[in-house]
Amino acid sequence: MTQLQTIINNQMFSECRCGHRKIVSVKELISRLNPTATIYKVARKAKCSHCVAKAIVDFRLLYVCKMINV
DSSP states (O other): OOBGGGSTTOEEEEEETTSOEEEEEHHHHHHHSOTTOBHHHHHHHOOOTTTOOSOEEEEEEEOOOOOOOO
16 A cells, blocks of 8 residues: 655545545645555545535545656
8 A cells, every 4th residue: 555655745636525626735644644644544534624524436646746847
């Protein structure tokens, strides 16, 4: 399982059944949880900040890349 500490520069996207969507940085998740927490654990514990239900219907890891000048 992928630990948060190995994907620190990325973001997590979640969408609730109520339609609320949110993007949270992995750095923020680490500050709330533990660097060794896994993506699976985060997805299982996720709940909507709008309706407070555990009704997440979509959960994605968003890769954030660095742009380089060529």
